[in-house]
Amino acid sequence: MRWKRVLFSGLGIGLIYTLFIHAKTTPDSPVQDKPIRTIVIDAGHGGSDPGARGRYSHEKDVALDVALKLGKILEEALPDVKIVYTRKTDRFDDVHRKAAIANEAQGDLFISIHCNAAADLSRVVGYKTQTYRNKKKKKVTRQVAIYEKYPNPAKGTETYVWATSKNNAKTESLRNNSVIVFDANSEETKELMANSDPETLIMLNTLRNVYFDQSLRLSTLVEDEFTRVGRISRGARQRNDKGILVLHATAMPSVLVELGFISNPEEENYLNSADGQSEMANCIARAVKRYKDELERIYKAAESGRKAAPVETPAPVQQAPVQNIATSVSVKTEAPPAPAADPSVHYKVQLMTSEKIYARGATLFQKLDGTIEREDLKQGKKKVHKYIWGSFRTEAEAHAAVYKAKKQGFADAFVVTYKNGERVDL
Template sequence: MKTTIVIREAKKLIFLSFVLFFIFQNNTLVAQQKFKVVLDAGHGGKDPGNSGNGYSEKDISLKIVLAVGKLLENDGNIEVIYTRKDDTFLELYERSNIAQKSKADLFLSIHCDAFGKSSVHGAGTFVLGLHENDRNFDIAKKENKVILLEDDHKKNYGGFDPNSPESVIGLTLMQEEFLDQSLMLARLIQDNFVGDLKRNDRLVKQAGFLVLRNTFMPSVYVEAGFLTNKNEGAYLNSKKGQQEMAKAIFKAIKSYKKQLDKNVVIEIKTKPKPVKPKSRIVKEVDFKVQISSSSKKVKTASYNFKGLKGVERVRVGAHHKYYYGKTSDYNKVLELKKKAKAKGYISAFIVAFKYGRKVSVRDVLAGK
């Protein structure tokens, strides 16, 4: 009798082992991976950035970035990726490419400011957005002009004009998906600058920084202070100042990550079997992909839409709707939506028009 029980239990164990082996061979367990942060030290190499009182922006921003990176690396749960770790010139698009290729969770670009009046001082944070005033536009325009040092800037940035406010409007549409998260981190950083370090509060603002253009993730641009202010320049150039700024930024990133971790779940994703889609033509119906809706009227040039060609703008009430593609093949429009999302338009969705009138996608697919 005991022998029968042992054999029965052994069979159960073998069966269970086989099931577990089959599951893990055919599925990928998605658990909490390391949180990836890209740290970008502004300027570098032939581009010195701002200067004042003998201090160099490219050197100070690098020292602060390396100090932030060291604190994050010691944490153990965060992977740090640097756009540069020495005095190297990087084109702006290369910086965002590093973030995109690494599939980072966060992009942080650190800089120092300068102004004609030496009395101006304080630290500020920016997220990508429309300029609220001329001063914000001037800051962004000055930083964006670094592309003129690049050999192929017209090709790399699709004709982007750093002096044109309209060019910047196109940038903001692509970052709208991450605006709330970017603002959350920017506020955490700014609160630490003001609360912990008693820095003059230059607030969280929005401006059109080109370096944030292709970073399809929460992204923040830090202006650590004014080198043209004697006291502030000396503080930022000191090891004490750099360590304090780094600690304030580190604490903000940790607080930001803690908030995100509350919503992290573990799931199992099955490996999809590749299936070649067949045509699914719906007569007299035009399918399009809506990629954005904004109160701003933006030129439908491809450089304003991350290289997407054939974008259409339609005014609906007080807003402008931006549609990508046009086809009567539903399976084809699914591919267009996939492409739009890969470009960064995460909330892109399909709409349908019949005889020029918007209709329900569900109804036309059901033959109604």
């Protein structure tokens, strides 16, 4: 089995760097490079759980109608994508079950459809005179306000991603779903995921951050599409209260769309109308299409970059550490470097020092393009291993690489300098 893929790419205006990791089981299966193969659509609530109530309708029914319409549009518009529904009927499933359906389907994207509600407000509409006896049994009269309830005017759409306070839970969902994360369900991946090493955690957290960025991107696109048809957008937000479980229990990018306020009579009519439902479904579908197109552009760029590079050649894993001898542990090679200003000087990045030996292709190095070298050292009686990445012509490139490495979780990464093949910064 081989993992690969690496790519940092600017998404949107390029301020947010997003990392796309993709692992695959065979090197010659370009079809697996599709970033979105399965989309899971979740109609919120259902059956005995009606969700929010409007004057005459229930959230569960609006959510189901729009979820089915969205699915139909996507099935037609994206024939290469499998659409999975957590429910297609008025059925109750516990939210854990809904998350399990998404994980079993190995979704690449999870979209949960809900409606908002805000409690009625009350206002004073008049006063009445009330008579009562005080402690001295004396009759007293007073003015008492008369209240009337009226619908909360809150309206508009919101799209949620999981709250960062649930990051650990999301990481655990990834850990428990190696088949989604790696396209593989082997003993090797299970072992890796069960690993309590900090390095496994770094890798999982990195992936989780990628999913967070992707979820946030989609939520922004959904809200943008709603705005374009004249809806009021209350924004893309982090969800911290009820309804969050499906967002962090699914091992994939996930968003929750609140279509509107069923508690607002005007919006309740819109949410229940055929035109309104088709407009909302189309908005979400367009956002999904834009999201998918963006990801595919990035994947394509990565693919062409990889094809331009020399072909990988597998090398035997060297297990026995030998004191002070540099051992190449990587199968990856780099494009030939352009001539440097001073050809005798080049730079590398020391990623970390660890007592553990990581084989070539170790998952934690997957996102780093280029050679990973291991240097074995003895510290007293302990054997330690330095992991050194790449070869860079200029100091600026090396510093950019350090930045990249730190984003991958190699917090202590730093630049090392070589002259005529000898390390000179020790």
